[in-house]
Amino acid sequence: MNERVTRVVEGPSFEDLQPGLEFDSPGITLTTAHAAWYQALTGDRMRLPLDHAAAARVTGAPAPLAHPLLAINVAIGQSTWASQRVKANLGYRGVHLKRPVFLGDTLYTRTRVVGARRNQSKSGRAPTGVVALEMRTANQHGDEVMTAWRFPMIPCRGEAAGPPDADFDIHQIGVNPTREEFLASVPAWKTTAFPRSLPPAPRPVAGECIHIAARDTVTCAPELVRLTTNMAMAHLDATLSHAGQRLVYGGHTISIAFAQLTRALPDLIAMLAWERCDHTAPVFEQDRLSTEVEILEALPLAAGTMLKLHVRASAERRELKDAAQVLDWVLYIWTL
Numbered sequence: 001m002n003e004r005v006t007r008v009v010e011g012p013s014f015e016d017l018q019p020g021l022e023f024d025s026p027g028i029t030l031t032t033a034h035a036a037w038y039q040a041l042t043g044d045r046m047r048l049p050l051d052h053a054a055a056a057r058v059t060g061a062p063a064p065l066a067h068p069l070l071a072i073n074v075a076i077g078q079s080t081w082a083s084q085r086v087k088a089n090l091g092y093r094g095v096h097l098k099r100p101v102f103l104g105d106t107l108y109t110r111t112r113v114v115g116a117r118r119n120q121s122k123s124g125r126a127p128t129g130v131v132a133l134e135m136r137t138a139n140q141h142g143d144e145v146m147t148a149w150r151f152p153m154i155p156c157r158g159e160a161a162g163p164p165d166a167d168f169d170i171h172q173i174g175v176n177p178t179r180e181e182f183l184a185s186v187p188a189w190k191t192t193a194f195p196r197s198l199p200p201a202p203r204p205v206a207g208e209c210i211h212i213a214a215r216d217t218v219t220c221a222p223e224l225v226r227l228t229t230n231m232a233m234a235h236l237d238a239t240l241s242h243a244g245q246r247l248v249y250g251g252h253t254i255s256i257a258f259a260q261l262t263r264a265l266p267d268l269i270a271m272l273a274w275e276r277c278d279h280t281a282p283v284f285e286q287d288r289l290s291t292e293v294e295i296l297e298a299l300p301l302a303a304g305t306m307l308k309l310h311v312r313a314s315a316e317r318r319e320l321k322d323a324a325q326v327l328d329w330v331l332y333i334w335t336l
Contacts (some may be wrong), residue, residue, distance in 0.1 A: 011231065012130035013157035021113040023080035025229065027140075029106040030066050034227065039072045041224050041252070043216065044259040046193055046268055057193035063102035068271040069258055071101040071209075073251040075137040075146055077228030078109035083152035087128055088279065089250050093174030095148040095274035095331075096105065099139075103194040106140040115173055119153070126154040132173045148274075149174030169335045177273050178297075185272055186334055190253025191221040191303040194336060197266035203333065204265065204307055210293040212287050214262045215316070216325065218287045221248045224255070248283040253327055260291040267336040269304060283326050287315040290323065296330070304336045317323055 035049065048055040049067040059065060073093065083089070102109070115132035127137040130153050137146040151173075152200045177185075225235045226253070254277065262268055283289070290313065297308035313327035 007105060011233070012082060012154070013085070014118070014131065014154040015081055015157050017113050017116055017131045017154065019113050019270070021116055023081050024108070024111060025081060025224045026111050027106045027108045028074050028078065028105050030070065030074065031100065032064070032103060034070060034074075035064070035103060036285075037067065037223065037227050037306060038067055038073075038255075041220055042255045042259045044069075044145045044255070045262040045266065047065065047145065047266070048269065051195060053247070054193065058191065059100065059187065060188045060190065062280070063104045066101040066103050066105065068097055069255050071107060071137075072097075072146065072148075072189065073228045074107055074147070074226065075109045075135060076099075076150065076251055077230035078137070079111040079135045079150070079233040080135055082092050082111065082113065082131060084233055085155055085240075086152040086157060086232045087247065088247070088282065090130060090153060090190075091153040091276065091278035092151075092274060093149045093252050095146070095277070096181065096185065097146055099141065099143060099145050099270055099272060100187055100270070103147055107137055107140075108146070108202070109137045110136055111135050114149070118156070122156055125190055128153050129156060130154075133276060137226065162282060176275050182272050182332055186301065187270065189269070191336060194267070194269060196336065201266050204305060206295050206296055206298040208295045210264045210295075211265055211292045212293070214260065215259065215261065215288045215290045216256045218248055218252065218256065218283060218285050221246065221252050221285050224252050225249050242286070243282060248285060248287070250279045250283075253279070253283045253289065253313060254329065255287040255310055256289050257291045257329065258325055260289075261293055261309075261311060264293055265307075265333070265335055268333055269336060272306065272331045272332040272334055275308075277327070277329040277334070280328050281315070281324045281326045283315050284317065287317050288312050290316070291295045291324070301334070306336055307333050307335060309333060313329070
């Protein structure tokens with residue numbers, strides 16, 4: 001009788017993620033079901049993904065427009081083979097949405113390890129390291145729709161991680177698009193057909209700070225994880241989280257902050273890029289999230305304005321005396 005061999009599937013450790021390693025994932029075709037689930041989880045009010053008739057008039061495309069964060073969250077989920085055992089995702093750099101995504105498009109993401117750094121060992125904590133992942137996402141036609149870099153913290157297999165690597169700086173990894181690239185990625189849409197808000201929204205002004213009073217309670221966090229094929233175990237199993245409860249996926253926090261942003265900027269046409277997005281503290285289910293927005297720049301375009309925004313999201317929970325900042329995000333959008 002042959003001896004049974006057992007193989008354990010648990011995801012790579014830090015030592016396995018050497019620079020140059022590449023991997024892919026199953027392609028995902030975005031459907032109206034994806035859009036409905038995303039909307040139910042976030043309550044987003046971005047007009048064109050909600051209004052298919054208006055989107056057809058504005059974009060000229062027969063297919064409904066997908067919400068940009070639905071596409072981004074799917075791409076992130078496709079990149080999570082490397083971060084199945086993630087303890088935290090520190091953030092993102094250089095997210096560039098190169099072309100719009102429509103329902104019916106199939107997204108393919110190829111991910112490459114471009115850097116790795118051992119963390120300084122701390123007493124009482126298992127050793128970890130930070131990995132830099134480069135993501136490139138294309139549609140079914142082979143057109144690149146997004147590039148991004150993200151930085152998960154991964155546990156080490158060994159007892160000691162070794163000394164930290166001095167030549168690794170996440171602030172130097174990832175290529176932020178230039179202003180010319182931003183402008184080149186603004187779609188040539190018929191903005192005169194955009195359904196403007198009523199009453200008219202105030203014109204965004206550089207230097208303005210906006211506080212969105214409405215808070216959102218985080219619920220159904222694992223559902224967005226599963227919807228986007230995200231493999232990170234800490235979002236599904238509380239025993240694998242350093243906090244003893246399930247960590248909310250960072251894209252969920254970003255999506256709620258953006259949904260709150262759409263209340264402040266109702267004539268938002270498109271998301272163009274992220275300069276950076278840092279998760280400054282963990283989020284848990286039942287946290288109440290609030291958002292503040294500072295308009296850093298307002299660049300007039302042929303139609304509308306490109307805004308550079310600094311978004312800060314904070315979480316309140318029973319055991320916190322004061323709200324804790326959980327998100328520090330700089331992004332570019334296109335609005336009328």
